[in-house]
Amino acid sequence: MKKHVILRKLFFSTLYLSAFTFGGGYVIVTLMKKKFVDKLHWIEENEMLDLVAIAQSSPGAIAVNGAIVVGYKLAGILGALVAIIATIIPPFVIISLVSVFYNAFRDNFIISSLLEGMQAGVGAVIASVVFDMGVDVVREKSAASDIIMALSFIAACFLDVNVVYIVLVCAALGVVRTLLQKRRRAK
Amino acid sequence: MIYLQLFWSFLQVGLFSFGGGYAAMPLIEEQIVTRHSWLSMQEFTDLITISQMTPGPIAVNSATFVGIKIAGIPGALVATFGCILPSCILVIVLAKLYFKYRNMQMLQGVLGSLRPAVVAMIAAAGVSVLVTAFWGDEVISFFGTNWVLVAIFLVCFVLLRATKLNPVFVMVLAGVLNLGGTWVI
Numbered sequence: 305m306k307k308h309v310i311l312r313k314l315f316f317s318t319l320y321l322s323a324f325t326f327g328g329g330y331v332i333v334t335l336m337k338k339k340f341v342d343k344l345h346w347i348e349e350n351e352m353l354d355l356v357a358i359a360q361s362s363p364g365a366i367a368v369n370g371a372i373v374v375g376y377k378l379a380g381i382l383g384a385l386v387a388i389i390a391t392i393i394p395p396f397v398i399i400s401l402v403s404v405f406y407n408a409f410r411d412n413f414i415i416s417s418l419l420e421g422m423q424a425g426v427g428a429v430i431a432s433v434v435f436d437m438g439v440d441v442v443r444e445k446s447a448a449s450d451i452i453m454a455l456s457f458i459a460a461c462f463l464d465v466n467v468v469y470i471v472l473v474c475a476a477l478g479v480v481r482t483l484l485q486k487r488r489r490a491k
Numbered sequence: 492m493i494y495l496q497l498f499w500s501f502l503q504v505g506l507f508s509f510g511g512g513y514a515a516m517p518l519i520e521e522q523i524v525t526r527h528s529w530l531s532m533q534e535f536t537d538l539i540t541i542s543q544m545t546p547g548p549i550a551v552n553s554a555t556f557v558g559i560k561i562a563g564i565p566g567a568l569v570a571t572f573g574c575i576l577p578s579c580i581l582v583i584v585l586a587k588l589y590f591k592y593r594n595m596q597m598l599q600g601v602l603g604s605l606r607p608a609v610v611a612m613i614a615a616a617g618v619s620v621l622v623t624a625f626w627g628d629e630v631i632s633f634f635g636t637n638w639v640l641v642a643i644f645l646v647c648f649v650l651l652r653a654t655k656l657n658p659v660f661v662m663v664l665a666g667v668l669n670l671g672g673t674w675v676i
Contacts (some may be wrong), residue, residue, distance in 0.1 A: 306608055307538075322546060322547065323546055324546065328578065330656060334537045337638040339549075355586070356676065358585050358586050359518060359582065360510075360511065361585070361599075361602055362507075362578060362581045362582045363503045363507060363508055363509050363548070363577055363578065363649060364574070364575065364577055364578030364581075364582075365505075365515065365548030365549070365550050365551060366511035366512070366548070366576075367513060367548050367576050368548060368551065368575050369511075369578050369582050370567060371601040372578060372579060372582040372583065373582060373586055376582075376586060377586075381583075384564055384579070386589070387581065388575060389644055390553060391570060392575065392653070394546055395546060395547020395548070395552050395555065396546065396547075396551070396555050396571060396644060397565065398545050398546065399541075399547070399551075399552045399555040399556050399559075400559060400657050401553060402541055402545065403559045403560060405554050406537070406541070406556075407502055407611075410537075414504055414670060415560055417669055417670045417673050418666035418667070418669065418670055419537050419538075419540060419666065420665040420669055421640065421643055421665045421667070421668055421669020421670060421672075422540045422662050422663070422665050422666040422669075423536045423537070423540060423620065423623065423624040423640070424625075424640040424641075424647065424665050424669070425540075425623075425643065425644075425647045425659070425661055425662035425663075425664065425665025425666065426536070426539055426540045426543055426620060426643040426662055427617060427620045427621040427624055427644055427647075428514065428615065428644050428645075428647035428648040428650075428651055428661065428665070429651065429661065429662060430516075430542065430616070430620060431617055431619035431621075431644075431648055431660045432503065432648060432652060432658075433512075433513060433613070434610060434614045434617055435652070437609075437613070437652065438542070438610050438614070440661055441607045441610055442658050443542045444523040448604075449603075449604075449606070449607040450607070450609040451567055452604060452611075453555065453607035453608065453611045453644040454514065454611070455608065455611075456611035456612060457611035457614055457615055460517060460604070460611060460612045460615035460616075461597070461614070461615035461618055464525075465502070465593075466521055467507070467517045467518055467612050468507050468515060468518070468521070468540050469595075470537060470608055470611075470612060471509065471605065471608065472507075474604050474607075474608040475601050475604070475605060477604045478600050478601035478602070478603060478604030479597070479600070479601060479603060480558075480587045481603075481604055482596065482597050482599075482600025482601065483569070485600070486596075486667075
C-alpha cells in the first residue's frame with residue numbers, strides 16, 4: 305500500500321475516534337484495536353496488545369499515547385506525528401469553543417446552577433472511580449502498597465506536598481523494590 | 492515569558508501523570524490552581540466537569556482551556572504541545588526498547604509502586620473538588636455547608652455504585668437536580 309494512502313487513512317480514522325469517543329483513554333484504545341486490527345488488519349492482535357501495554361505504561365494521556373504507538377508502528381515518526389495531530393484537533397477545537405461560551409454564560413443563573421450541581425456529580429464520579437481503584441490496591445494484599453497509598457494521601461491532601469515529588473519518590477521506591485526482588489530470586 | 496511558563500507547567504503534567512484518565516487531575520490542580528493561580532478552584536472544577544462531557548483527554552482539554560484564558564490561541568498551542576511532548580519522546584523510546592528486549596520487568600515494578608500513590612492523589616484531588624462544591628470559597632463549617640449539593644452527591648454516588656448508569660448522564664442529572672432545588676428553595 306502506498307504510504308500517503310496509509311497516512312490519510314490513519315489521519316481520518318484517528319480524527320474520527322478522537323472526536324466521538326467519550327469516556328477516556330481506555331475506551332479509545334479499545335476502539336483503535338477494533339479499527340486497526342479487526343477491520344483494517346494492519347496490525348496483528350498480539351502486537352496490538354503489546355502496543356496498548358506500552359501506551360498505558362507511559363506517562364501522559366492514554367489516547368495520545370495510543371495514537372503515537374499505532375502511528376509509529378504503521379508509518380514511523382511521520383505516522384506518529386499524523387496520528388497525534390489528528391487526536392489533538394477535536395478536543396482542541398471543542399474546548400476552544402467551550403471556553404468562549406464559558407466566559408459568556410458562567411454568570412447566567414441557569415448555567416451556573418447546572419454547573420454547580422454538576423460539581424457534586426463529578427465529585428461522585430471521582431469518588432466512585434477512587435473506590436474501585438482503591439479496592440483493587442487493597443486486594444493486592446501487599447502491606448507496602450497500602451502504606452504507600454495511605455502516606456501519599458496524607459501528603460497530597462493534608463500536607464500540600466507537590467504531587468510531582470510523590471510520583472518521584474514512589475517511582476524510586478519501585479526501582480528499589482524491583483532490584484531487591486531480582487536479587488532475592490537470583491539467590 | 493508566559494508562554495514559557497505554560498509550556499513548562501504542562502510539560503510536568505505530561506511527564507508525571509501515569510495511568511491515564513484521572514491521573515493527570517492532581518498534577519493539573521497543582522500547576523494551574525496552587526502554583527500559578529491561572530484558574531480558581533471553582534473554575535478548575537468546572538473544567539473537570541466540562542472535560543467529562545466532551546471528547547478528549549483531561550490533560551489536553553485543560554491545556555487548551557487554560558492556554559486560551561491566559562494567552563489566547565498561541566497559549567493554547569504552546570500548552571498543548573508541552574503536555575504531549577513527553578509522551579511523544581517516551582512512548583517511542585519505550586516502543587523501541589520493548590521491541591528490542593521484550594522485557595518490561597523494571598517498568599512493571601515501577602508502575603506497581605506508583606499505582607497506590609496515583610489512587611491516593613486522585614482521591615486527594617477529589618476531596619478538593621468536593622470541598623469546593625460543598626463550601627465554595629468559604630471556611631469549612633456546619634452552617635456554611637451547601638446541603639443540597641451534599642444530598643446530590645450522595646444520590647449520585649449511590650446511583651453510580653448500584654446501577655450501570657453512564658457517568659455523564661449522572662452528572663447531567665446532578666446539574667438538573669440542583670437547578671430544580673434552587674428553584675424550589
